[in-house]
Amino acid sequence: MNKRWNKLCVAALACVALVVPLTACEGRLPTPAADTSTKVAPDLTEAQEKKIRLKILKTIDEADQAKNPDGYAAVMGGPQLDIRISQTTINQRGGGMSKYATIPKDIAQTVIPLDDGWPRSVFTITTTTEDQQSKRLLVFDQESAQQNYKLMAMARLFEGAKLPKFEIPTIGSQMGTAKDEKLVATPVDALTQYADVLQNGSKSQYASKFADDLLRQELANTTAKVQEGMQRNNGTQEQKFTVVPEQMWVMRAADGAGDLVVGRINGEWTRKAGDGRESQPASDDEKALFNSDKYTSTMKVTYVNVVALYIPLASSGEQITAVGADRQPVKVEAL
Template sequence: MPRSGAGSRAVIALTGIGTTVALLAGCSAEPPVPEAEAPVVAAVVSEPQEREILQSVATVLEGAGQGGAPLGSRLTGPALTMREAELKVADAADDPRGLTDLSMQMQQVILPSDQGWPRSSFAVTEQPDARTTPVLMAFDQAGARDQYKLWAYVQLASLVTMPRFAEPGLGSATVLADDTSLLVPPGVVAGQYASVLTVGDRSKHAGTFTADDALRQRLREDGREQVAQIEEQDGEGRFSTAFEPVEGAVKAVRTVDGGAMVLAALRGQETLRAEEGWQLAPVSSSAAALWAGGAGSDVLKTSYHYTVAWYVPPAGSAATVSLLGFHRVPYAVSGG
């Protein structure tokens, strides 16, 4: 589970203005030249400001569908896509319990140190109960006059240990998509992981990622369950997945060891095939709500929005890229 704060405190060293005056016999003294002052490292968003941001986002989430401010006023990017998809499923199933709990009670905040824009902050929620893991959220401020918006959220994997970040008062730096100081640049991680999810160990990137993580286990279990239902009726079934990254949907923040936490969006499709003439229907309640009693088929395709978070070690590390968490929601179900 996440640990609050950083493991070691960074020290801000403020270099005072020193003067060195060289006096030479028979010569007048040169005027003192001040030394350059070291930059101050500090977060550009305070913890009280972050709490105000969280409350503003929570208000919009609570009012969604009830005549409140539109989701787009405080959600953007993958978060807006995911929440709209969740609301669609909840409406179709007439069951609001399918919505991810996005309460803004936080156990950890990761504040930005970047002076420019866009800026990103991150936070981890308190664990609501023993059955549910905390949620990692990313927030984005596009420009100086823009509001902070919820950009992405993922459910942390069970028993995961979060990487360590700088103290909130110091702030953590954004890592650019093409940064080569990491084992894999942030902008490349999602594409490589999509390859692994699609073809497994046959992917040339399989060795870059920790083997058999929580998402791959989930996909394998889903496939077995769906195929088993066909086999129980003396049929034969096949299950496959295909993934692709969402272009430009990536954020990364520096960890104290020189690595980074990376969040990115993917699209995934699960395909279940049975023998000709078979009448397939979705297994999960969320996909079934979108199916709404559609005509049966021997091929069933379910499309998902995914948001995934990883820890990426620094370049030269013997460690692998490890999954921190993921969240998915179906947005389309079709046959044939």
């Protein structure tokens, strides 16, 4: 009896020994991980972009109608503020408002950033103007959560210009930085090199990195015409172009195909007349800004240039392409 009882006890203990490990393992069985991913979407919607943009354009229109240069600062900044003040000053002095100042209210595309934080930029491409001028590339920027968006830059797109593809607004695009890598050149280097090409033309060491474009063609033609007159009286001219790194905005193309950078390049055009002659304005806009008949042998004109460059990947074998620009004299001095 005792032997039989002992055997039953051993068997029972063995069963318990088997059950305990199984029970312990049951608490460590792998379970599907909870899906912690959340849908990422831009903070700004298309409807909000439209509301912001139309409010800014309304304020600009009101200042235009009043011919009031002081009316722009609340909704404009960067190179576009300087350009608009110059255009309105010329209008005040009887030169009329430049047709290039027109900003259509309808748009073809808006590129909304996915990035959190500030500063935050929106790139918007308008339709053509009523008189069939080219589309405008607008750059709106919000410096902080406490500040409103402002129109910082505008480039008139060149005819036939091909912009990179961007993500749809509901997905959002990534803003780039001045030092984005794996491109033909970083955005800040591309602007600096382009400024050198503007200044030195085909003699620039960077000329081969850039496709030909309308801004360079028009600048070369204007310079050549002025040079004809300068040579007749032994005069000289010189142009210097300088990038303003803190006034640069970058958006990355879809699928990492490159960057679109919009930036400011200041220009100084100094013309010296020879043979005791006077140096005078080279355009109606320069004449209106100078607003005087007291000429000297030397005239210096300060220009603001806005350029939009598409910078492809270094591995693409493609050149950097200027897809749009704006150029405006903002100051004329007799030295």
